[in-house]
Amino acid sequence: MASRIEIYSPEGLRIDGRRWNEVRHFRCAINTHPVSSDGSSVIEQGNTKVICNVIGPAEPTLRSRVISDRVSISVKLVVAPFSMIERRKRPQNDSRIQEMCSSIQHMFEDAVIAHLFPRSQIDVNLYIVAQDGGVLQACINATTLALIDAGVPMYDYVCACTAGMLDREVLLDLNRIEESAMPFLTMATIGGTRKVSLLQLEMTVQFDRLEPMMAAAMSGCHHIRDLMDSEVRKHGKSRLERGSF
Amino acid sequence: MPRDLTPSTIENTFVLKALTERIRLDSRSFNQLRDLDISFSSTDFGVVDVKLGRTRVIARISAEISQPYADRPYDGLFIISTEISPMAAPTFEAGRKSEDELVISRIIEKSIRRSGALDTEALCIISGEKCWAVRADVHFLDHDGGLMDAACIAVSAGLLHFRRPDITIVGVGSRREVIVHPITERVPVPLAVLHVPICVTFSFFDVRKASAAIAGLPGKDNMKEADDDDVEEENDSSTTVLVDATLQEELLRHGYMSVTANTNREICQIQKGGDMPVEVGKLLSCAEAAIMVAEKVTKLINKRLKEDEARRNVGNLLVEARAENDRYIV
Numbered sequence: 001m002a003s004r005i006e007i008y009s010p011e012g013l014r015i016d017g018r019r020w021n022e023v024r025h026f027r028c029a030i031n032t033h034p035v036s037s038d039g040s041s042v043i044e045q046g047n048t049k050v051i052c053n054v055i056g057p058a059e060p061t062l063r064s065r066v067i068s069d070r071v072s073i074s075v076k077l078v079v080a081p082f083s084m085i086e087r088r089k090r091p092q093n094d095s096r097i098q099e100m101c102s103s104i105q106h107m108f109e110d111a112v113i114a115h116l117f118p119r120s121q122i123d124v125n126l127y128i129v130a131q132d133g134g135v136l137q138a139c140i141n142a143t144t145l146a147l148i149d150a151g152v153p154m155y156d157y158v159c160a161c162t163a164g165m166l167d168r169e170v171l172l173d174l175n176r177i178e179e180s181a182m183p184f185l186t187m188a189t190i191g192g193t194r195k196v197s198l199l200q201l202e203m204t205v206q207f208d209r210l211e212p213m214m215a216a217a218m219s220g221c222h223h224i225r226d227l228m229d230s231e232v233r234k235h236g237k238s239r240l241e242r243g244s245f
Numbered sequence: 246m247p248r249d250l251t252p253s254t255i256e257n258t259f260v261l262k263a264l265t266e267r268i269r270l271d272s273r274s275f276n277q278l279r280d281l282d283i284s285f286s287s288t289d290f291g292v293v294d295v296k297l298g299r300t301r302v303i304a305r306i307s308a309e310i311s312q313p314y315a316d317r318p319y320d321g322l323f324i325i326s327t328e329i330s331p332m333a334a335p336t337f338e339a340g341r342k343s344e345d346e347l348v349i350s351r352i353i354e355k356s357i358r359r360s361g362a363l364d365t366e367a368l369c370i371i372s373g374e375k376c377w378a379v380r381a382d383v384h385f386l387d388h389d390g391g392l393m394d395a396a397c398i399a400v401s402a403g404l405l406h407f408r409r410p411d412i413t414i415v416g417v418g419s420r421r422e423v424i425v426h427p428i429t430e431r432v433p434v435p436l437a438v439l440h441v442p443i444c445v446t447f448s449f450f451d452v453r454k455a456s457a458a459i460a461g462l463p464g465k466d467n468m469k470e471a472d473d474d475d476v477e478e479e480n481d482s483s484t485t486v487l488v489d490a491t492l493q494e495e496l497l498r499h500g501y502m503s504v505t506a507n508t509n510r511e512i513c514q515i516q517k518g519g520d521m522p523v524e525v526g527k528l529l530s531c532a533e534a535a536i537m538v539a540e541k542v543t544k545l546i547n548k549r550l551k552e553d554e555a556r557r558n559v560g561n562l563l564v565e566a567r568a569e570n571d572r573y574i575v
Contacts, residue, residue: 204512205512210532211529
């Protein structure tokens with residue numbers, strides 16, 4: 001099937017009509033679940049949709065999770081069975097899901113100003129409603145926004161983006177079809193800096209091709225950071241105008 | 246009973262202070278690997294004992310005939326089992342997967358299975374009906390850091406060393422039969438290994454965090470906080486990178502990155518956990534260093550394989566049985 005689809009046309013257009021350095025349509029909403037959680041967000045990157053709910057900082061549920069000098073973060077990820085083309089119920093302890101949860105947990109334990117909330121716990125619940133590539137990156141971006149909405153102090157945004165390499169062409173922000181056709185990496189940066197929090201590559205790639213992929217992913221992350229920042233400021237402004245708390 | 250291996254504060258400050266003075270406790274340089282020893286079993290094919298410093302791992306490769314998956318009739322099966330028992334360290338519980346275990350098994354999966362080190366199409370016997378199911382069992386005997394590095398070396402070496410029994414297919418159509426020749430009858434056949442993935446783990450230490458931890462020593466100024474003005478200055482010297490950490494260094498590290506590379510200058514996988522943000526240029530130079538380590542380790546594996554073959558073919562019988570031309574590996 002993949003061989004009949006032209007991933008990157010000679011004119012420089014991808015399957016969905018984007019250029020190589022264009023990020024998918026990015027829509028985010030903050031404070032979407034004001035009653036059930038302390039902070040929430042919904043992120044749509046192209047067709048990938050992720051909902052994030054954050055509860056906390058609060059009393060820890062498990063005594064074994066208590067860390068005496070900083071906050072502990074617990075991440076749960078649920079993939080909806082209707083999120084893929086074929087309806088499939090993923091088992092809860094799938095190792096890929098567990099790996100994603102553990103990556104997100106470690107990332108945010110470092111990104112949140114943790115020493116302000118000793119002996120507390122922040123629960124992050126992620127729901128993947130639709131998958132079209134870039135699931136990990138959407139989860140990371142959604143978590144950042146939800147934590148900001150919950151009022152958890154953070155050092156900076158954590159923004160993620162994917163980049164792949166098809167022959168010698170770098171493509172930014174891949175969808176599902178592109179992800180299965182080429183090696184790609186997922187990168188998460190701290191805001192607009194050059195510091196990388198997460199870097200994940202799962203398919204074999206020539207070493208010389210790594211640098212352009214990382215450069216493209218980094219600029220994608222910075223772009224997404226600007227998109228998230230404008231949404232956060234817009235949301236903050238509307239809250240101030242409404243006068244609500 | 247699982248016990249947390251948290252090191253004491255005094256150990257913590259000692260190791261970190263030594264690192265700020267560019268000293269490692271075992272007096273290695275920052276990018277030096279520990280002594281690596283690879284030994285193959287003299288009786289069985291595919292049993293490798295790898296000692297990386299004091300970390301000890303044994304990999305055992307075995308193969309049996311089985312049915313392929315319905316959606317992949319032309320591929321054989323390849324399973325890697327990396328269950329860590331309390332024999333390696335008291336923190337590991339038999340049966341329950343701790344987070345470390347999950348990370349190790351995922352990285353070994355990605356390094357060896359997903360990168361296609363073993364050609365599964367060559368394992369097919371009769372498409373859709375019979376295929377070889379190769380199984381790699383990794384036993385972790387001693388945990389002194391670098392479990393995934395040692396396990397990756399062990400499985401890669403084991404795949405190169407293993408010989409499966411030779412088979413012949415007799416008959417046609419639905420009445421085909423597969424005859425498995427015992428190794429006493431026919432020379433066993435090596436597996437089709439496409440490349441040799443070697444995993445290298447880099448441990449990151451944040452010098453500013455380390456200084457803050459050291460400043461917490463009694464007698465020093467306890468009110469000193471981590472500098473906030475250093476945030477703008479993103480120079481490379483704020484991050485210390487160690488290659489091949491011992492268990493003590495692993496427990497104290499602020500972040501890690503695991504890179505799997507092979508001698509074709511290919512990077513098979515990168516997993517940088519979210520622990521500590523590192524400047525991107527540093528990550529690239531780590532990936533390059535991983536390629537050099539992979540070349541050194543692959544050379545050692547090939548050397549040991551040759552020595553093992555020389556030991557087995559005392560009368561040079563197997564050499565005469567081969568019809569291959571000599572290959573020169575530089």
